[in-house]
Amino acid sequence: MATCRKxxxxxxxxxxxxxxxxxxxxxxxxxxxNIAVPGAAxxxxxxxxxxxxxxxxxxxxxQPIFVTNNSTKSRLQYQEKFTKMGFIVSKDEIFGTAYCAAxxxxxxxxxxxxxxxxxxxxxxxxxxxxxIDYIGTGPDNVEGQILDHRADNVVLDPDVNGVVVxxxxxxxxxxxxxxxxxxxxxxxxxxxxxxxxxxxMRNSELIMPGTGSLVxxxxxxxxxxxxxxxxxxxxxxxxxxxxxDVNPERTIMIGDRLNTDILLGxxxxxxxxxxxxxxxxxxxxxxxxxxEKEKERELVPDLYIESIGHLGKLLx
Amino acid sequence: MATCRKxxxxxxxxxxxxxxxxxxxxxxxxxxxNIAVPGAAxxxxxxxxxxxxxxxxxxxxxQPIFVTNNSTKSRLQYQEKFTKMGFIVSKDEIFGTAYCAAxxxxxxxxxxxxxxxxxxxxxxxxxxxxxIDYIGTGPDNVEGQILDHRADNVVLDPDVNGVVVxxxxxxxxxxxxxxxxxxxxxxxxxxxxxxxxxxxMRNSELIMPGTGSLVxxxxxxxxxxxxxxxxxxxxxxxxxxxxxDVNPERTIMIGDRLNTDILLGxxxxxxxxxxxxxxxxxxxxxxxxxxEKEKERELVPDLYIESIGHLGKLLx
Numbered sequence: 001m002a003t004c005r006k007x008x009x010x011x012x013x014x015x016x017x018x019x020x021x022x023x024x025x026x027x028x029x030x031x032x033x034n035i036a037v038p039g040a041a042x043x044x045x046x047x048x049x050x051x052x053x054x055x056x057x058x059x060x061x062x063q064p065i066f067v068t069n070n071s072t073k074s075r076l077q078y079q080e081k082f083t084k085m086g087f088i089v090s091k092d093e094i095f096g097t098a099y100c101a102a103x104x105x106x107x108x109x110x111x112x113x114x115x116x117x118x119x120x121x122x123x124x125x126x127x128x129x130x131x132i133d134y135i136g137t138g139p140d141n142v143e144g145q146i147l148d149h150r151a152d153n154v155v156l157d158p159d160v161n162g163v164v165v166x167x168x169x170x171x172x173x174x175x176x177x178x179x180x181x182x183x184x185x186x187x188x189x190x191x192x193x194x195x196x197x198x199x200x201m202r203n204s205e206l207i208m209p210g211t212g213s214l215v216x217x218x219x220x221x222x223x224x225x226x227x228x229x230x231x232x233x234x235x236x237x238x239x240x241x242x243x244x245d246v247n248p249e250r251t252i253m254i255g256d257r258l259n260t261d262i263l264l265g266x267x268x269x270x271x272x273x274x275x276x277x278x279x280x281x282x283x284x285x286x287x288x289x290x291x292e293k294e295k296e297r298e299l300v301p302d303l304y305i306e307s308i309g310h311l312g313k314l315l316x
Numbered sequence: 317m318a319t320c321r322k323x324x325x326x327x328x329x330x331x332x333x334x335x336x337x338x339x340x341x342x343x344x345x346x347x348x349x350n351i352a353v354p355g356a357a358x359x360x361x362x363x364x365x366x367x368x369x370x371x372x373x374x375x376x377x378x379q380p381i382f383v384t385n386n387s388t389k390s391r392l393q394y395q396e397k398f399t400k401m402g403f404i405v406s407k408d409e410i411f412g413t414a415y416c417a418a419x420x421x422x423x424x425x426x427x428x429x430x431x432x433x434x435x436x437x438x439x440x441x442x443x444x445x446x447x448i449d450y451i452g453t454g455p456d457n458v459e460g461q462i463l464d465h466r467a468d469n470v471v472l473d474p475d476v477n478g479v480v481v482x483x484x485x486x487x488x489x490x491x492x493x494x495x496x497x498x499x500x501x502x503x504x505x506x507x508x509x510x511x512x513x514x515x516x517m518r519n520s521e522l523i524m525p526g527t528g529s530l531v532x533x534x535x536x537x538x539x540x541x542x543x544x545x546x547x548x549x550x551x552x553x554x555x556x557x558x559x560x561d562v563n564p565e566r567t568i569m570i571g572d573r574l575n576t577d578i579l580l581g582x583x584x585x586x587x588x589x590x591x592x593x594x595x596x597x598x599x600x601x602x603x604x605x606x607x608e609k610e611k612e613r614e615l616v617p618d619l620y621i622e623s624i625g626h627l628g629k630l631l632x
Contacts, residue, residue, distance in 0.1 A: 027465075034464040072465075141455065142485045148350040149343075149388075149515035149524045156521060169458045171489040173525070180514075180523035197536050198496075199465035205472060207496035208465045209489070209537035217533040220513050221525035 028256035028278025039309025041086035069230035071166030162189035194230025344572035344594025355625025385546035387482035435482035478505035510546025
């Protein structure tokens with residue numbers, strides 16, 4: 001039986017004593033799309049700046065670090081979004097998969113060459129900032145008709161030796177064809193920023209497909225498997241550790257999704273806290289506690305609370 | 317140990333005695349893209365018209381039936397292609413997945429309503445011929461920018477209660493979004509014409525993604541599983557049996573792909589013959605004979621031959 005406790009004022013005191021760093025997922029925790037979760041900015045700003053005494057020692061504020069699988073924005077673009085919503089934040093504290101994809105290519109693979117990039121401006125910006133050559137962004141559709149599955153007019157770039165798939169609203173058959181074709185080249189690199197199936201949508205009849213539904217077709221067509229970087233892959237935590245002196249035992253991961261956020265925390269030996277403002281319900285968490293499936297019990301967070309705003313109130 | 321024999325003149329005589337019907341895959345067997353395999357039309361025309369005596373009985377010609385997973389053409393469009401290449405063929409002998417998808421909706425599901433259709437003109441034509449209402453064909457791309465994964469301008473059709481995914485050169489993010497959203501509706505029908513990963517391409521640096529790489533993303537985004545109709549699913553053989561008096565024991569399936577063509581034959585109790593003009597090599601077939609994996613041994617055809625043209629020569 002895995003145990004998850006609801007965060008109370010008493011537990012909050014113990015928690016604050018035991019952590020220095022707070023990793024936070026963004027969508028579903030701090031905001032929904034472009035609407036902030038009530039109290040989110042106040043809570044984070046307070047945690048950062050709080051100075052208080054406890055057990056006769058003087059404690060410093062907590063370091064927030066933002067960890068998102070969303071690849072559409074660069075760190076700078078995220079900083080703007082955070083600032084608009086009232087968060088005090090430095091771009092160095094923001095780890096999105098656009099940034100991490102650039103780090104992975106640059107530092108993990110020592111990649112030289114050119115990538116075929118499926119992605120939006122955030123991914124482009126991070127590639128540029130890290131000096132990684134790329135092609136492929138923007139619309140690219142089949143012109144005329146592909147008859148008898150011939151595509152005689154498609155010309156590939158001889159220098160491309162890698163494919164990076166992030167969220168791309170211009171995803172198209174032509175892009176799929178080109179990505180798969182580049183992946184036919186021996187030793188070509190294949191990275192997916194993340195494998196989330198959908199973006200969270202509240203009260204909508206629509207499903208907004210996530211990057212996972214763009215990575216999979218490239219995998220199917222190319223008959224290859226992408227290296228994927230987002231949570232729950234440890235790579236994002238490694239990126240954080242490169243930049244911050246983070247002690248996993250004194251770090252908590254706060255998120256709304258069990259199989260990405262909470263699992264990242266578990267994979268990296270962090271404490272874990274789920275909020276109920278995103279994709280996971282209280283019933284689900286409590287149900288998983290006594291699940292017969294080990295995979296489900298592994299997803300149970302240490303703690304849960306209604307929302308980041310409720311957490312803020314426990315600080316008063 | 318599964319045993320596969322190379323088709324010889326002697327075996328050919330025995331074979332002709334034991335079959336009335338010949339199912340044929342098209343791409344990789346009869347043609348590559350729009351170029352006929354040498355001798356293909358002559359062989360099929362001869363099999364159809366041959367009248368000969370054997371063991372004192374007078375035997376009729378063999379009934380050829382064409383079975384393709386390709387969903388881009390209607391029966392009429394295929395008939396044109398066959399005729400151009402010199403085949404004598406009636407449209408009733410052609411079973412493509414565009415036609416079979418319409419049959420599945422109409423007769424298996426008694427579908428009423430409207431489908432969101434990803435597909436080319438062949439699929440459209442078959443839907444029209446079977447009186448199935450549809451929307452969605454042709455280009456449909458995101459206009460403007462999807463910011464913060466909001467798609468406020470997307471309007472769904474209230475009458476759509478099914479999604480059919482075939483090959484679609486206009487496959488796009490917008491289409492993926494709409495297909496997944498329609499599949500969120502309770503009881504909506506979800507059909508994929510086939511799951512081939514790629515089209516066969518000879519001597520090309522390109523990969524031409526197959527319908528499988530368009531069905532999968534819709535499955536991932538919608539978190540649903542499509543009913544897929546193409547080979548090796550028995551449904552195509554059921555369609556044939558509805559129209560022709562076919563005795564499985566006196567039928568042979570000729571194809572180039574083991575996990576679709578040959579497996580269809582095995583699934584339906586047919587004799588099987590592989591040709592080496594497509595995706596499968598002699599080494600592969602012979603290697604599978606002694607494979608430790610039952611799944612691989614199951615794919616071993618009864619017979620193989622270099623090409624349909626070589627088969628034709630054995631008829632002389």
